[in-house]
Amino acid sequence: MTGGRAQEIAAAVGARRLRAVDVVAEALGRIGRADPVLCAFLEVWGEEALRRAAEVDARVAAGEPLPLAGVPVAVKGRHGLRAARALLAAGAVAVGATSVPGPGTPWQTWGLGAYGRTVNPWRADRTPGGSSAGAAVAVAAGLVPLATGSDGAGSVRIPAAWCGVVGLKVTGGRLASADRTGLAAPGVLTRTASDAAVWWRVVSGRADPVAPPVSACWSPDLGFAAPDPEPVALARAAADRLADAGVVRLVRRPPPGLLDPAPAWLALRTPGADVTDAHRVRAENDRRLDDLFSGADLLLTPTAPTAPHGHEGPGDVYSTALTWAFNLSGHPALSLPAGFGTDGCPAGLQLVARHGREDLLLSVAREAEHRGAVAL
Structure with missing residues (x-):
């Protein structure tokens, strides 16, 4: 299940074919190996993530249906847990805080992680975009299947484009945002649109598929x-x-x-x-x-x-x-x-x-x- 989709992980953990503890431990191992080069994370919460994963396993064993059971997620910035409460309630496990632009430049299409400047996983000499820089890199590199973001001018969509993942910005005002101007809205970065749809169902309670074309x-x-x-x-x-x-x-x-x-x-x-x-x-x-x-x-x-x-x-x-x-x-x-x-x-x-x-x-x-x- 290394680098698996959120839906696949949740189904396997929910059916008790996998343990959330093992899935999260795998994700932490991937982060430990890759992040010194990618610099996608500001902080990694290893012990806390494993403790939370054990709690998810106990909830599953008790028969609780969890749409994101055992899914490792990354949250944007050190204060990102505030926007991830619905995900955690649905069984997701936050493994760390992703990089955002640091001080020193007026442009926001970069990130600064614990090990230095965040790099694009496709070309290390290029920026991943921002400000949800580490979120896009963590998803694109397969470190986690889902990462939260926020988008005030393109901060989810630009890094999604430049890292080759899916990035959704929701309707302004539809979900809570701390931005005083009302320009910023929450969002998500995933490797597949199906996983983005799972995120949307969890945070909004809505699932209204539309038939193409x-x-x-x-x-x-x-x-x-x-x-x-x-x-x-x-x-x-x-x-x-x-x-x-x-x-x-x-x-x-x-x-x-x-x-x-x-x-x-x-x-x-x-x-x-x-x-x-x-x-x-x-x-x-x-x-x-x-x-x-x-x-x-x-x-x-x-x-x-x-x-x-x-x-x-x-x-x-x-x-x-x-x-x-x-x-x-x-x-x-x-x-x-x-x-x-x-x-x-x-x-x-x-x-x-x-x-x-x-x-x-x-x-x-x-x-x-x-x-x-x-x-x-």
Whole structure:
């Protein structure tokens, strides 16, 4: 069960074919071997995790149904346990806190773990993205099958894209968030959409599968960004694979020409700033997105405008260019693996849905995996 899916682990532990203690011990061993190189974790809670795993085994033996029985999970940052209570109640075992950006730079697409700078598991000279940096690396490297994240401008979706995993940001305000601006929303990083769907059922109590195909509109740039050609081509090829597999039906309609959300997002994040224009931009983009979703179920875009950059920083390009519009608008969004660039690093396809339609995003992503339309 090394590196297994959350669903597989929970089923095996729940049926008592495996012990949670053994599964967690395996995960701790993987972390111990790999983390000095990857630097995905700030802290590893070995003794506590094994104690919690023994408690899960006792709950299973007592006949308690646990949808995440014995699943090792990583939580974002040292305070991540606050957002993981529902997972722990469902039988998951938190094994450690993942890396987030440290002090010293204005850019957030990196992480700082206990052993140093967090590296992309596909290329150590590249960043994994952030701020849920260690979470994406821990999942992509098979250290854990599921990690929590939070997404204020793309902090789940960008590392998911650059590490080749699934990353879901939920609808703004639908789950509790400590962010005073309302721009950040909780999320999850997993290797499969099925595991992301399990997370969603546990934290929301909802399971509303949608039958494909669903209608989708493609936009390479949202009308204002200037993404590099390669991530656009990879994402477009992924969208075409979804269409060829009968998961989506691409509709011919003008894509949304959104206003650039950067000034509005930055103003809302700056204490004391004049937010009058920010509210104008938000209202106009909301209107344009409402118009788009009146004629399509999904909006498809590249997740990030560039390939993963080096550890020296992103230069003049905002890695958030295609993601933070949906923090401003609050729409749920998911990054799905879209293939690999010429540098050997992954790219992502971003799926955006109406408010409250996480079920639609997850159904499309799960069906795409089932039909072999995802570049894993």
